[in-house]
Amino acid sequence: MLVFITGLGTLIGSLILKSASPQNVNRVYGYRTKRSKKNQKLWDFAQKYSAKVLTITAVLNIVIGLIIMIFVKFDNEYYLFFELGWVVVSILPVFLLTERKLMEMEQC
Numbered sequence: 001m002l003v004f005i006t007g008l009g010t011l012i013g014s015l016i017l018k019s020a021s022p023q024n025v026n027r028v029y030g031y032r033t034k035r036s037k038k039n040q041k042l043w044d045f046a047q048k049y050s051a052k053v054l055t056i057t058a059v060l061n062i063v064i065g066l067i068i069m070i071f072v073k074f075d076n077e078y079y080l081f082f083e084l085g086w087v088v089v090s091i092l093p094v095f096l097l098t099e100r101k102l103m104e105m106e107q108c
Contacts, residue, residue: 001068001069002080002083002087003061003064003068003086003087003090004061004062004068004069005065006061007058007059007060007061007062007064010054010057010058010061011055011058011062013054013058014051014054014058017030017031017050018052021047022043024043025037025040025043030043030047031051031098033046033098033099033102035106036098036102038106041105042102042105042106045101045102046102049098050094050098053093053097054094057090057094060090061087064086068083
């Protein structure tokens, strides 16, 4: 259930980031890392790219969450830890892929 709910929240966040992406580097919202805030070109790319990867992650979490809700019983005491761990691990590719692309852009 937690994976599904987090997937929905992530999808909403990615759609907001896609539609209302911050135009200038700021400290309030958007994909904010040290590398993405170096210049405007990196900032603009990071907003678009991270929103795409976040959307893919959200859809996968929604599908996985639905599968889990249908086929898995919630009687295991470690089930919540599994779901929490999955949510954290599923968000990591967003940062790893975006940072790798930003490093490639920096080197060009």
